[in-house]
Amino acid sequence: MAGKEQWDNVYTQVNTCALTGAAAFFAGIPDAAIVANGPLWCYFYARKYLEKSSPSIGQRFFCTQPDNNAVVYGTEECLLELLQSVGQSSSPSVLLIENSCAVSLIGDDIAGIAAEANMPCPVVCIDSGGLIGGFWEGYRAAAKAYFDIMPLNPRRMVKPRTVNLLGCTVGYYNAGSDLKELKRMLTLAGYEILAVPGAGSSTTEIATMAQAEVNLVIHEELGGNLAQYLQQQYGIPYLALLPPYGIEGSLHWLKTLGQTMWMDEQSLQGIQGEANTLSKKLRTNIRDIERLWGDLQFERTLVAAPSSVALGLSQALRLEWADTGSLTVVLHDGIPSCSIPDGMDIVDGQKDSMQIEGLLTNLAAGLLLGSSHEKAILQQRAVPNVICQNIALPVCDEVILSDRPFMGLRGACHMNERLWNRYISFCQRWR
């Protein structure tokens, strides 16, 4: 084959633009505003992506709409005009100005233009078009840029049993419910969460982060770099684990955290009690349904999602929920630096397009945990009898309106419920 680089069919891959990823981080800061310094097309795409999880994003996400002349003369005029309008109509605590691809090549002094606009808040300026990369690159760049401009209160006194949650985002599927469950479990286990930057904490809350005992990284592909940075800058230690899925998975996650923070075993009493009750309930109900419908077993299973979600969920699936047969995990963001659990074959979702196509084509009578994207490929190739469950964006064929997480103890119930009900519906489909 010509050259060393491989060019894969985008059709088999899941990603967005860095513009969206950067906007996602700031969308998760309720008192932040965002200006996309680029064309409406890029802005509309990012806005649509974020709107389901942040319905009011339209009120604080703006677009400069530069025309062809801006490529020659710069975006100063349209950017100034918009900044003046933003300054008059809202009072954000921080403003992100993110440049799209073409605008980032022009070389405008965005910080200088923002200073000229005399904005009443700190302004974070980054190039964040597709040249930077996709969603994950954009999020990481925006997070780093935020903390460069918005320093934390000094780490003078560490509050015991406090954590920050890093790498959370409004841009993951069902993220709101998952975060709620994480907070609930941590609180039950005796921790206090100081801040979750990029997923609901205000600038004031984020400013207190340095007082936390530990930074807990939930999605390493998003928060790993940030954790390292905050450790270097403020001395906050961090712990990066796969997110908690399943009952045993959640208990293991909490125990590992407890060991890191020198918590005694009593702190887990409440959560252990809940886990015991749920286990009994699950066991009773599932055994009953198994007697009628058989067990949940598949020859082939494919899990496709961002790496932390895919790996964490695959663990729970394999160890607690189903007999998975051969288990292949497609990592939407590519191969991570963290260690990969045993018992699964890993595929780089940003490359290996032929392999991904092959896996989907051969998934007949199997299980797919993924997104509407993989499901569409199954439909287009008329691959029969695959049970599908959405765990990652993009999602076009399902809606979750109530608080039903995938993570944690409640998530274990919810996921079992979904898997079993899908399986039972499949068995009953009209022939």
Next chain:
Amino acid sequence: MAMNKRYMVTMKGSCSCSMPGVWCAVAHNEGAVVIFHSPKACGHVSRDMELGSHYHSIARQRFISKQYTAPLITSNLQEEHSIFGGTDQLKQCIDYVVERYRPTYIMLANSCVAGVIGDDTQAIAKEAEEEWNIPVMTVPCSGFLDGEYYAGFYYGAKVLIDRFMKKQGRLANTVTLLGTHGGPNGTDAQEIQQLLESFGLQVHCHFPGYASLEDICRVPTSELCIPLGGGRSKSSYSMRQLASDIQVKFGVPFLDHEYPVGWRGIQSWIREIGKSLGQEREAELVVIEQSARLQQQAARCRADLQAIKVVVCIGRPLLHFQPEWVMELLDLVGASIEGIVLFSGLTEEQKEAMEQELKKHTVVPIFEEGTGETILEAADILMTTHELEDESKRQFLLPVLPPLGVGGLIQQLNKLARLARRSEGKGGVLYGW
């Protein structure tokens, strides 16, 4: 009633990109491969569009599996290429694509990045073609810089015309439909097909999308080309331009007439077809038949709609929305239009142009957003181009693409009637597509 609107942005210029247009022009053409000379993310954006279309067709039971979808490859421009240029990267990408995917032809689309860098993609395309002996074509657009979606679509189709079509003898009673509009199984194509069958015409080709190389070569044999494209939009303009190009090159006439939108438009279109074929009598019969079809449905809906007070709310400029068919539709069922509100997101020029257009079709009072709140309160249904946040009223969201033919109007009437039948006190939005 508050008039906070979802998705309302004052559009100062372009709102789309030419690359997805290029993609759509050949996305389902057997043997095609599309390369975006762009960062990788641009490919994902187009892929998301395609995903939406896929589920849209499933939702309406129009999906066909195992249809060819062209591989979409991006050259993966990165920051380093903005300094050193991306032509080497593009050439290597093309070489890889030829070896791996064995395409019949390659369509290159340029991103705004490629345009700003100044990469000579045409030269690379020529070099690659000479080396591999397969057509490698490109278009004169760069992302959002040199035209929008329809420019990409038009030029994508134009290069296919210039490259593959040859003058041939005519096949009697055959028609090529120009434009995509949901594909050969979409309601628009089906509606047009049925109308054409009334004249003994057969659609033997859809171009540029859903066309194999054999189909593309068949276009010049058509007796007539019919552009699909609503109203006076860029879509309509670009399809008529394409039709004109085919006529100039191959002598295939096209129906140079307003798209069949609204009952007046439909009649006029049918008569124009009749005139162009020398079948004026048949055309009148078709008009009578379609009139009966429409009146039958209108009669069914009249019971629900004739007492309804409607306010029409407009936030799209005239380029993207022509209101005539809406006025006509409401008049057909005897619904009372209490007034028209022009949203504040329109510029002053856009408001003036829309007002002038509206006055050609109605004497109903026209209000600015600031003064229109009173009539909104009194309305039973709001027919609107933009969703209002306040869902206490029943809102009918007007489609961006106007409904085609009597089938399209019937679909709108049925939905409107269903909205009118909603329980009193229950508001909400019903989408007109």
